[in-house]
Structures are given as structure tokens and as C-alpha cells.
Amino acid sequence: MVTILDGKKLKEKISEDLKRKLDKFPIKPTLVVILVGENPASKIYVNNKKKTAEKLGINSQVINYPSNVTEEELLNKIDELNNDKTVTAILVQLPLPEHISKENIMNAICPRKDVDGFTPYNFGKLFSGETPTVYPCTPKGILLLLDEYKIELEGRHAVIVGRSNIVGRPLSQMLLDRNATVTVCHSKTKNLTEITKTADILISAVGKNIIEGKMLKSDCVVVDVGIFKDANGKTRGDVDFESVSQIASYLSPVPGGIGPMTITSLMLNTVELFEKFS
Ligand code: GUN
Secondary structure, three states: OOEEOOHHHHHHHHHHHHHHHHHOOOOOOEEEEEEEOOOHHHHHHHHHHHHHHHHHOOEEEEEEEOOOOOHHHHHHHHHHHHOOOOOOEEEEOOOOOOOOOHHHHHHHOOHHHEOOOOOHHHHHHHHOOOOOOOOOHHHHHHHHHHHHOOOOOOOOEEEEEOOOOOOHHHHHHHHHHOOOEEEEEOOOOOOHHHHHOOOOEEEEOOOOOOEOHHHOOOOOEEEEOOOEEOOOOOEEOOEOHHHHHHHOOEEOOOOOOHHHHHHHHHHHHHHHHHHHHO
16 A cells, blocks of 8 residues: 655644744744746745745745846846845746846855755755755755655665756755665656666656656655646646556655645745854
8 A cells, every 4th residue: 555745744744843933033034036937837836935934934025027037137136135134045936037047046146045055056065965055945855755754765776757956966966965876867868667667766856747657666665746737737746646556655646745845845944044144
């Protein structure tokens, strides 16, 4: 029988502890989110982040820009936020429009306010085996959820499908730090099933329904990071729930798995930055 990795439940548990802690702070952290353009998924994510922050007692502000905003305008705003002592955490929602250099934007955020852990400083720390100011939210949420269910990582083969900067790449390093053996697969990987069949833990972060039960070995732990709407408007993940739940020992659902954990990690990171640097 498969055990569901319940991210929604763990979010509630962590949020209760976090709220109790925040209630004792005389001054609250302030998270500023920059949202560029009209990407519907980004709008939903940002709205959820703001709502969760407000419930916990974290000050939050969303700054909206039209998709034709210039890079210079964004850089000026980031500079202003970096120098504003009342702002303790900055997040620039990705993706950004193509005319804006993501690298330049990430590079501009002060690492002490880098609540995503995406600045070159923090990425460099992570990839050199050092401790960044905070860990990227989605990988952090995945590890919190696996730890909650006491899933052993050391010595186990973790296969990640997807090599994005938001999930696959940072997660590979964080799993290495936990002594897992890590394989990263991507769109050019040959014989994907040959590799996924050897996974003790499979994490898929692609945004397409690609993982079926027949690609996995018995009792594999499966983490579904993908989230998208199918042709009927139904929210789906990368994993075919029906077939995978027949073979996996643990499985994170979509929705209710990694999504809530990503937001929880963002809240934890906001508080961590505040405690470290304010
Ligand atoms: N877009 C999708 N996920 C994320 C995330 O974790 N952080 C940011 N900044 N943008 C995202």
C-alpha cells in the first residue's frame, strides 16, 4: 500500500510553530515579491505566498510590473529594496520576460535578503558544499517532507528528472550533502526508463505527465514536483497517480504535496533571514 506524502498537513504543522514564534517578535519580517507580467501561474503562486505570509504575521508586499518593464527599472527597484532596512526578504518571481537578464536580476539581490537562495553568491556556496544563507524553497520543501516521513537518503540512489535552477540543480547538491547517490536526467537523456528503474527515490520536476508505474522499481519513493493544467483544466503533476500508486511505497500528490511545502519553505526562509541579519 502506498503512503501519501502529505505536504498540506506538514505545512499546517510547521505554520502553527512558525506563527507561535512570530507572535513573539516585536518587529515582524517583511517579504517583498516582485512580479513581472501576467503569467497566470505566477500570479496564483504570488497570491498564495502573500496570503500565507499574512496569515502567519509576516509583512508582505507585492510589486507588480507590466511585461514591458525595463531591466534598468527592475535593477533600480532592487537597489532601493536592498537599501531599505525595513525590507528583510526579496523574491523576484520567475520566469521573467525574455528581454530581461535573469542573471543580472539575481546578481543584484543582496544575498542577505535572497529568500530564494538564487543569487550567484548563494548558489556558489551551495555548489561548493558550503552553507548558503538559505536553501532554495522547493528542494528544501522536498527534503522537509521526506524527513517528516523518515525516508532514509544516505547511500540511496536518488534520480532527479529535470535540471532547472529552481529544482533539479539545487536539489542534486542538497541530496549529495545528505550522502545520497544522485543522477540527474533531462530532456536529452537516453533510455530514461533504464535509469528510473534503478531509483530508490525518484523526483520529477518537468511539468509534463511523464512518469508511469512501469518506469519504476517496486517500493520506490516518488516525489512529484510538476504542476500544470491538462486539456480539461484539471490540475496534474508529472506522475501518473493510478499506475505509480500501485508500485511506489511513498508518493507525493498533486495538488497537496510539494506545492504547500515550497510556500512553507519560503516562510521559513523569510524568518531565517530576519533572525540572522536584522
Ligand atoms: N517560480 C517558480 N518557482 C519559483 C520559486 O521557488 N522562486 C521564484 N522566485 N520563482 C519561482
